[in-house]
Amino acid sequence: MAEQEKAEVLLKVKEKYEPPKEIVERAWIKDYESLYQESVKDREGFWAKVAEELHWFKKWDKVLEWNYPYAKWFVGGKTNITYNCLDVHVQNGKRNKVAYIYLDEDNNEKKITYGELLELVNRIANGLKSLGVQKGDRVSIYMPNTIEAVAVMLACARIGAIHSVVFAGFSEGALRTRIEDAKAKVVFTASYTKRRGKRIDLLPTVEKAIDGLDFVEKVVVWDRGGDVLSEEKGELFVNFDELIKNSSPDCEPEVMDAEDPLFILYTSGTTGKPKGVLHTTGGYMVQTYYTSKTVFDLHEDDIFWCTADIGWITGHSYIVYGILANGVTSLIVEGAPDYPNPGRWWSYVEKYRVNVFYTAPTAIRMFMRYGEEWPAKYDMSSLRILGSVGEPINPEAWHWYYENIGKGKCVIVDTWWQTETGAHMITTVPSYPAKPGKAGKPFFTLEVDIVDKDGKRLPPDTVGFLVIKTPWPSMLRTCWGEPERYEKYWNTIPGVYFAGDLASYDEEGYIMILGRADDVINVAGHRIGTMEVESALVDHPAVAEAAVIGKPHEVKGESIKAFVILKKGIEPSDKLVEELKLHVRNELGAIAVPDEIEFVEKLPKTRSGKIMRRVLKAQELGLDVGDVSTLED
Ligand code: 6R9
Numbered sequence: 001m002a003e004q005e006k007a008e009v010l011l012k013v014k015e016k017y018e019p020p021k022e023i024v025e026r027a028w029i030k031d032y033e034s035l036y037q038e039s040v041k042d043r044e045g046f047w048a049k050v051a052e053e054l055h056w057f058k059k060w061d062k063v064l065e066w067n068y069p070y071a072k073w074f075v076g077g078k079t080n081i082t083y084n085c086l087d088v089h090v091q092n093g094k095r096n097k098v099a100y101i102y103l104d105e106d107n108n109e110k111k112i113t114y115g116e117l118l119e120l121v122n123r124i125a126n127g128l129k130s131l132g133v134q135k136g137d138r139v140s141i142y143m144p145n146t147i148e149a150v151a152v153m154l155a156c157a158r159i160g161a162i163h164s165v166v167f168a169g170f171s172e173g174a175l176r177t178r179i180e181d182a183k184a185k186v187v188f189t190a191s192y193t194k195r196r197g198k199r200i201d202l203l204p205t206v207e208k209a210i211d212g213l214d215f216v217e218k219v220v221v222w223d224r225g226g227d228v229l230s231e232e233k234g235e236l237f238v239n240f241d242e243l244i245k246n247s248s249p250d251c252e253p254e255v256m257d258a259e260d261p262l263f264i265l266y267t268s269g270t271t272g273k274p275k276g277v278l279h280t281t282g283g284y285m286v287q288t289y290y291t292s293k294t295v296f297d298l299h300e301d302d303i304f305w306c307t308a309d310i311g312w313i314t315g316h317s318y319i320v321y322g323i324l325a326n327g328v329t330s331l332i333v334e335g336a337p338d339y340p341n342p343g344r345w346w347s348y349v350e351k352y353r354v355n356v357f358y359t360a361p362t363a364i365r366m367f368m369r370y371g372e373e374w375p376a377k378y379d380m381s382s383l384r385i386l387g388s389v390g391e392p393i394n395p396e397a398w399h400w401y402y403e404n405i406g407k408g409k410c411v412i413v414d415t416w417w418q419t420e421t422g423a424h425m426i427t428t429v430p431s432y433p434a435k436p437g438k439a440g441k442p443f444f445t446l447e448v449d450i451v452d453k454d455g456k457r458l459p460p461d462t463v464g465f466l467v468i469k470t471p472w473p474s475m476l477r478t479c480w481g482e483p484e485r486y487e488k489y490w491n492t493i494p495g496v497y498f499a500g501d502l503a504s505y506d507e508e509g510y511i512m513i514l515g516r517a518d519d520v521i522n523v524a525g526h527r528i529g530t531m532e533v534e535s536a537l538v539d540h541p542a543v544a545e546a547a548v549i550g551k552p553h554e555v556k557g558e559s560i561k562a563f564v565i566l567k568k569g570i571e572p573s574d575k576l577v578e579e580l581k582l583h584v585r586n587e588l589g590a591i592a593v594p595d596e597i598e599f600v601e602k603l604p605k606t607r608s609g610k611i612m613r614r615v616l617k618a619q620e621l622g623l624d625v626g627d628v629s630t631l632e633d
Contacts, residue, residue, distance in 0.1 A: 167311025258282025276480030390525025
């Protein structure tokens with residue numbers, strides 16, 4: 001197996017990087033080991049103490065109600081996450097403190113203070129109410145990475161509407177599936193986003209995506225110029241600026257039960273349809289707040305920058321909720337990292353004196369290719385903590401990040417977590433040494449294990465399934481409308497949460513993540529289900545059958561290769577390859593387009609008719625195909 005070979009190579013990494021003394025001295029967590037031991041002895045007590053740092057309209061009666069596999073945290077507690085993200089800071093003298101610094105590709109800068117953000121959020125919240133949106137209604141958000149998009153998310157949370165952000169790089173097919181599944185009453189969008197200097201229109205995509213979906217009552221359009229809302233568009237469309245212009249800047253936060261839904265975020269699973277991961281208010285608020293504080297070691301005057309997009313969980317937790325709850329200033333950046341040149345990101349680190357920087361290995365590998373002369377042009381001495389997320393960081397990229405961005409003076413926190421987990425789960429915290437290529441140890445209260453398919457604990461340095469044995473506050477509560485898919489996380493190996501990743505631990509308890517164990521491909525840190533791409537291909541009139549695998553890729557981590565059987569009488573051609581790629585792009589979006597498409601006569605299948613992607617992958621990579629006893633012929 002490819003993963004096992006990789007494991008042996010990486011497991012040889014024994015070196016450890018001690019954090020600089022100044023970083024340990026200011027760290028919130030000075031002694032991880034003793035606090036961890038304490039936390040597993042009294043999980044509920046630990047999280048209760050954290051929750052007390054936040055504001056509750058009414059305190060909880062019980063910290064945890066665990067009715068396997070369903071959890072309720074802070075039972076009976078009442079709060080509103082926006083109150084903790086905004087009002088609390090405004091009341092504590094931070095009205096004029098900058099919450100976000102936004103930058104576009106032309107380096108146009110826009111700053112918003114906590115006071116201004118609260119007013120903007122309230123105006124949108126009142127606007128939502130005027131459109132008839134109520135607590136529990138779903139609102140889809142298809143907007144670029146901007147302050148306005150964050151404000152719409154928060155406005156939903158303000159009134160208890162459930163937001164469902166759809167990454168603005170997705171195309172109409174993917175957007176439609178998500179709007180339809182959530183039965184969104186209102187959709188928010190913008191006239192366009194810009195990438196590599198090119199304007200990408202968003203409104204036409206939304207119009208196609210909602211065609212015939214009668215439950216969509218309004219589409220609110222943030223017109224960033226271009227006058228996209230002409231008269232003949234009709235009453236379905238509302239101008240964002242008009243909606244908020246006359247609405248009040250005051251809006252009482254809805255009193256939310258700790259277990260009231262906060263948002264749905266769709267993610268790829270092993271079947272064709274994406275799952276709507278549901279997060280609730282209280283537990284998600286507590287764990288995103290506390291991991292932001294301790295893993296990024298945030299202090300009052302820190303400037304934080306998470307380079308993710310709000311369309312992903314990393315943006316939800318570490319651009320929006322966890323970061324605002326800590327009341328720091330952070331950057332939000334729209335457009336490509338390397339446009340107009342590969343110095344773009346590093347120029348921002350210099351200009352805004354960024355202290356904590358959080359990005360993905362795929363970005364680091366891209367910058368490695370451009371060469372160290374780019375970061376060397378800038379003064380990045382403000383940096384203290386560097387974070388990594390989204391996929392395993394290979395030791396080579398780790399070292400490059402450490403040397404060229406951190407100048408050997410920063411700590412790297414390699415944070416393992418998922419859309420489903422809501423917040424960091426396995427990582428080092430800044431005060432104990434990191435090992436390149438290994439994520440680190442479980443976060444407080446979590447019991448993590450590496451097991452075989454029967455749930456039996458494996459010895460150190462062996463590759464197995466990563467499982468989590470105890471519930472945690474920011475865990476997903478269900479999959480929207482599909483409880484059976486939720487239960488699958490907890491009954492694949494009975495009694496524990498099955499993360500879907502392969503991993504191993506070493507004799508010191510550091511965990512190394514090796515990648516997905518299931519049919520999910522990780523392209524540049526984005527989860528793409530093989531089935532999703534296969535469905536999109538089969539949807540094309542020329543295609544009879546398709547199988548999709550992930551292949552190692554130098555920059556993206558993995559790339560997609562598709563094997564396609566054409567319908568009778570259809571001839572393979574380069575033109576058809578391009579047509580199929582375009583088709584997938586239209587159905588799912590650019591990130592899901594296969595790099596390679598190979599036309600084949602047959603696909604390896606089990607006797608029960610399941611495509612054996614494992615066999616295709618082994619053949620493709622020239623590896624041992626393993627057990628093929630179930631192969632058809
Ligand atoms: C936060 C996020 C989750 C999957 C996860 C794993 C991979 C994320 C990682 C990592 C190794 C890390 N992953 N962080 N693998 N080291 N530090 O990315 O959520 O989009 O749901 O992806 O990403 O395979 O299972 P999501």
